[in-house]
Amino acid sequence: MKMSGSINGKERIAMPATAPAWQGAVECDGCAFRRFGLFADLHAEDLAQQPFPIDRLSLAAGDPLYQEGGRARSVFSIVGGVVKLEKISPSGGRRIVRLHRSGDAIGLEALLGLDYEHTATALRPMSVCRIPSVAIDELGHRSSRLVKQLMARWHQAVHQADLCLTLLSTGSARARVARLLLYLGGEGRGSVCDGLTREDMASLLSITVETASRVVAEFRRRGVITAMGSNRFLLATGALREIAEN
Amino acid sequence: MKMSGSINGKERIAMPATAPAWQGAVECDGCAFRRFGLFADLHAEDLAQQPFPIDRLSLAAGDPLYQEGGRARSVFSIVGGVVKLEKISPSGGRRIVRLHRSGDAIGLEALLGLDYEHTATALRPMSVCRIPSVAIDELGHRSSRLVKQLMARWHQAVHQADLCLTLLSTGSARARVARLLLYLGGEGRGSVCDGLTREDMASLLSITVETASRVVAEFRRRGVITAMGSNRFLLATGALREIAEN
DNA sequence: CGACCAGTTGACGTTATTCAAAGCTCGTGG
DNA sequence: CCACGAGCTTTGAATAACGTCAACTGGTCG
Numbered sequence: 001m002k003m004s005g006s007i008n009g010k011e012r013i014a015m016p017a018t019a020p021a022w023q024g025a026v027e028c029d030g031c032a033f034r035r036f037g038l039f040a041d042l043h044a045e046d047l048a049q050q051p052f053p054i055d056r057l058s059l060a061a062g063d064p065l066y067q068e069g070g071r072a073r074s075v076f077s078i079v080g081g082v083v084k085l086e087k088i089s090p091s092g093g094r095r096i097v098r099l100h101r102s103g104d105a106i107g108l109e110a111l112l113g114l115d116y117e118h119t120a121t122a123l124r125p126m127s128v129c130r131i132p133s134v135a136i137d138e139l140g141h142r143s144s145r146l147v148k149q150l151m152a153r154w155h156q157a158v159h160q161a162d163l164c165l166t167l168l169s170t171g172s173a174r175a176r177v178a179r180l181l182l183y184l185g186g187e188g189r190g191s192v193c194d195g196l197t198r199e200d201m202a203s204l205l206s207i208t209v210e211t212a213s214r215v216v217a218e219f220r221r222r223g224v225i226t227a228m229g230s231n232r233f234l235l236a237t238g239a240l241r242e243i244a245e246n
Numbered sequence: 247m248k249m250s251g252s253i254n255g256k257e258r259i260a261m262p263a264t265a266p267a268w269q270g271a272v273e274c275d276g277c278a279f280r281r282f283g284l285f286a287d288l289h290a291e292d293l294a295q296q297p298f299p300i301d302r303l304s305l306a307a308g309d310p311l312y313q314e315g316g317r318a319r320s321v322f323s324i325v326g327g328v329v330k331l332e333k334i335s336p337s338g339g340r341r342i343v344r345l346h347r348s349g350d351a352i353g354l355e356a357l358l359g360l361d362y363e364h365t366a367t368a369l370r371p372m373s374v375c376r377i378p379s380v381a382i383d384e385l386g387h388r389s390s391r392l393v394k395q396l397m398a399r400w401h402q403a404v405h406q407a408d409l410c411l412t413l414l415s416t417g418s419a420r421a422r423v424a425r426l427l428l429y430l431g432g433e434g435r436g437s438v439c440d441g442l443t444r445e446d447m448a449s450l451l452s453i454t455v456e457t458a459s460r461v462v463a464e465f466r467r468r469g470v471i472t473a474m475g476s477n478r479f480l481l482a483t484g485a486l487r488e489i490a491e492n
Numbered sequence: 493c494g495a496c497c498a499g500t501t502g503a504c505g506t507t508a509t510t511c512a513a514a515g516c517t518c519g520t521g522g
Numbered sequence: 523c524c525a526c527g528a529g530c531t532t533t534g535a536a537t538a539a540c541g542t543c544a545a546c547t548g549g550t551c552g
Contacts, residue, residue, distance in 0.1 A: 061441055082430070084446065096449040098410045105399035124441040147393055153351035154400030161407035164344045169415045170452050173508070184328070195307055195370040198531065200330065203342040206416050211508060213532055444499065454541055459500055
């Protein structure tokens, strides 16, 4: 029931060899996933003669689907099961940033020609459809640049969400505040952070207003930040970066 | 420097009346934001004669842009400044789930005909372009259903990210574990949660393996969950929901 | 059988929350 | 102009929550 077969560290990545239930074009009619309609248009294109056809993979619990930093060539559509998306946090540790389930698509960054931003791993035995990004590119081609621009914006939203989780919701209160200040002030010299109330900080960092205040006060005493008007601070980025690593 | 003018609670929502620098179609050539190219295609459509033209709004710190639950009719493209996105958490409190800055687009759910999922508020004096979703719908029309399906998937990713933040990264360790179990097991009777190691829990919830273990042990002693094989638990959803509220 | 890994448990230290009370700042109205 | 009050910030002391370190358990696999 635990990890199955050859999984132990980072050896096996899902490839056509990973025991796909079907090879080649998957029959989407009759598929429970069909109702979502993602592939309807794809099939109109007669995808079967593409170099990388759509196929379905069966994964055991613990099987990796793709890895952070790897070249993203496929989008995955989850037919059944649960996937965890992990990201290496600035502190070096791994952080699960979210879970995805049936009906979700993951690895969408493939459509933008980016690298995978997470390591995706099956949490249970599961089933996914792998859709090569070229298959969708073909369609995106006929539509305007706008479509790609829109997807880029969506991606940015997801990216910001991940940042908030890895940067601002982990580590000690001091580390979180430091990261927030750096994030808002920019990393350069003479960077200032402006406009944040203690309440905003608290709400962003999952801490209380009091601790936020205490940490800011401590930073000021230590000279790590310097007040310049109401809630406007000059940052000593070097020292802050130090603190940011928990 | 704090909140400006009439802002006090939830009175004013950015409407054409909110002191837009331009009325009507914005000149995107010569705009710093132009390089992102979002509007290039839109202008080819001769948008000026649309019922709701694109225009630019100037906001003061604290000004609301849109509110959670409101009908989403416009996407906003941030030209300068910082916006906070807040969400009402299950505990009733407000949680800032992320920040967005120049170049980001927010309120993308408008393209899917949904309600706004957050309350968006300016953190500093700022400038945004408001793009009525109908303007983009027009384009999405010419492309296939696939485009909308893709956007729906992107949206789902963002949604999951928000859930992880509001459900799994706030409140006491007990509340987080309870919410995670409910989230994975479903809310129905006889629901089971399966496949999570203590390490996964810890990584998801920003707690340590030991606390995760302790909380699970406590839940078992209390009869709130019942072990059914390795890392497989039957949930007493009623009691768990109780605990989930911090 | 022994090594290993995930889970458990305890004792202890640290950190953050809680509750309460001041201090500050700024706009309002006398 | 000054006093006043509202809202935000700061600070303190007591408490509860969580993390850390370390030992121990039970199952799995070679």
